[in-house]
Amino acid sequence: MGDKADVWQGTLALMVLKTLETMGPQHGYGIARRIEQTSGNLLSLNYGTLYPALLKLEQECAIVSEWGTSDNNRKAKFYRLTRVGRKMLEREERSWQQATAIVGRFLSPSEES
């Protein structure tokens, strides 16, 4: 487990939004698993931290939730992206890409010349 990275501050919301965009409505457990899988199991996610983040997104009207039934017939709360959330995702995605591009240039100066 020691080689797994912790979730960086502020990126969890972005991952949640992206997950919901690609997978459609999903419950908390599903989102958590998906994030782990997408990171190729390189990320160590404390599932408990996911719920305050979900609540925050909900309070910001980026997502809405609703009780439903899971694939294997369990009652679960499903989260769905809203229009506000989609816009937020676009914005965050752009700024994140910009940030990584800038950091990337610093880290590989060979491209400069």
Added chain:
Amino acid sequence: MRALRAFFHRLRGLFARHSAQDDIAAELESHLQLHIDDNLRAGMTPQEARRRALVQLGGLEQTQQAVRERRTLPWFEYLLQDLRFALRQLRKSPGFTAVVIVTLALGIGVNTALFSIVNTVLLHPIDLPHPGELLAVDASKPNFETGSISYPNFLDWQRDNRSFSGLAIYRHVGFVMTGSGYSERVRGNYVTSNFFPLLGVKPSLGRLFAAGEDEIGRAPIVMLGGGFWAREFGSDPNIVGRSITLDGRAYTVVGIIPATFDLRVGGFLPEDIYVPIGQWQNEALKLRGAGLGIHGIARLRQGVTLAQAQANMNNVTNHLAAVYPEEDRGLRASLRPLREAIVGNVRPVLFVLLAAVGFVLLIACSNVANLLLARSSARAQEFGVRIALGAGRSRIVCQILTESTALALAGGALALVLAAWGTHAAVALAPDTLPRASHIQLSPAVLCFTFGVSFAVGILFGLIPAWRVAARQPQSALRDAGSRTVHGSRHRTQDALVVFQMAAALVLLAGAGLMVRSLFALYHTSPGFDPKGVLRFSVAGPDALVLHNPVGARAYARSLDQQMRSVHGISGVSLMGNDVPMTGDDDEELFWLQNEAKPADANDMHWSLLYTVEPDYLRIMRIPLLRGRWFADADRADTPHVIVIDENLARQFFPNTDPIGKIVNLTNPDNIQATVIGVVGHVLHWGLDSDGSSSLRAQLYIDLGQLADSQFLSKSGFFWNVAVRADHPDTVFPEIQSSLRQMNASQVAWRPLTMNQIIAGSLAARRFSMILLGAFAALALLLASVGLYGVISYLVGQRTQEMAIRMALGADRGRVLRLVMRRGAALAGIGVAVGTVAALLVTRLMASVSLEKSSMIYGVHPWDPITMIGVIAILTSVALLACYVPARRAASVDPMRALRSE
């Protein structure tokens, strides 16, 4: 935007807490289930599956806590929690809560009510722009500090001064208005054109008087007061440009003064109508030496001080005195800030009342402090346990503060209700002389004041116990609570507070008692006549009939007398001048004695009050005739002039001789020589309480029938006051009025007042302050006894077991009762002793506070022993009663049960 949206969600989260709590629990449960399902599928044992799921979640409770903190606003939640806890605690002891809230409500409520009055009357007596620049201007003469300004002097002052941006004059006037139904009396003011512009009053309709329109000889115009306009003309906007008939002349209406205009200073009142002073049909207006009751208002130029203006006006008047030595010698301009002229005489009384209210609030606060103190020590164990269990001291302090603030706010809210009611009641009781009384209402400033006070009280008295709790070691709190020893220091604080309350209540009671005794003394002061059965009113005759016809007027007066005597129940009728006792109005006569040379000017003459009356007057007023005879019908205009004097004039000018038959030179009219035919008793003309301190107390009567023709008609026509003796003075006026209308429909009678009403009116200010002070004193007594009751009850509660042990060991109930009573009596006794000393100082102070013209304390010594003993007896008996109730409870304790309950 995002943050804001989230904030509102969290705020809402506060109120939907329970369902949200369930929701998150269900969600986490479902999360675990899903995870466990997966783990089972991966081949784990059920226990292992659950353990792993929980580990990966990071703990169920922790996650819930994290979500909860995200859901709501934690600090706010703590506050709500404290509040809920405080309310629960308060509900658990309803007696304590009710006493604290009611105590605070009374203290703060009375405060707010009085502050509302002070706010309007003292702090904002003038509802006009830049009131600080306004001055009351009068002519100061050797006999009158604030005498009347003559019109020519006014014109010169206005022209010559360099200090005022404006100087205006006004003069009260009455008109008879005809043209619609019965003739009607309207009240008004003569003003100069610049009067309203100077004050900053704008017309609500039409225009103000233009410059120059106030000069003598211009066309008659009038402005109407808003109230009069609404009452008489139904606020008809077409009134402007029409004309109304006043004293037989047509005046064109040019504008309306807003009904909200309110200024009461000296003789000025907002009246029905306003007329340019140049319209005054009075030849004396042009005389520099005339005293016509004209007074002035000025506005200081910007940057000019009162002292500079006074110096400037001194130059102006000195110059005039040099040019017109005969009229203006010794005459100066008296300048006073308008605010001072208005509130000067109510200020000391209001300050006394404010002090009384401050005392009441202090008593209320010390009551609350005492109760909170007692409560906090009763709860010391609870706090000790909580601190020992790890509660943060700051949380406990916060919680106590929340509790006392909640109490204070509840008290404040209730106080507001009380204050609204109290203000209303006080305004209803207020005498007319209180400036802007009709404008008194709960203002936003007062609202802030109330909540400020209640907050401060809550925080302050919350802090003492909170600080005490926080400073203590938990183990000491726990140890104390278990023991039965009594804390000396805490008791000393409580005892001191109770002693203070008793003392303060005694001071208030003594003050109120002296006011009551003063009023009582005044009601038993003989005014020098018998007011019972006397009614006065005013009449104005038809102008056409009598104007410029003194002979007709004389005959008309006689038939008027006859007509009124024919009304059922009337046993005496006398026309008279402005000299009705107790109304504040007067006429004056200047005279010199036979053996004296004629003085050079008015200042060197003798002065006396002048009563112009008819022969019935003595019988109507029942003034005692001490020597000689009174006027008879035989005294006519063509018989030798005779006068009657009062005992004061006799003593002052004819000491040690018989005044009957002496000759006196009267200046008005025309240096007539008159013979003194009788001496009558002195009448308290200036009021029951003020006459003694008045400088003008000699009184002189002349017979109206002997007046010269030139005097019989006043310049504004046929106008007299009337005094009648009637069987039913309160109800007879409508009959008189209809009888007079039968005689001539265009004559009017108005303003009926019985002598008793007039006397009551002259005491209104005194009664007002007495009632208020009495109410405060009663309140103080109540609060102080509640305080004593509370402390003794607390004591009894603390020592129940001690009492039980004493009784179990053989002490009888009487002994226990005495034990408790002795303690209460000791507290009350010290309070009374301290209070008596304080009261003796305070009443001395009160005696130096004047109410209008006389001291607040009248007719009794400020150290009146009867009052002192009386209030001490009242306070002591109420205090003992307050002790007796808990003492009885202590004595009726069942020792076995009390000991077992430990």
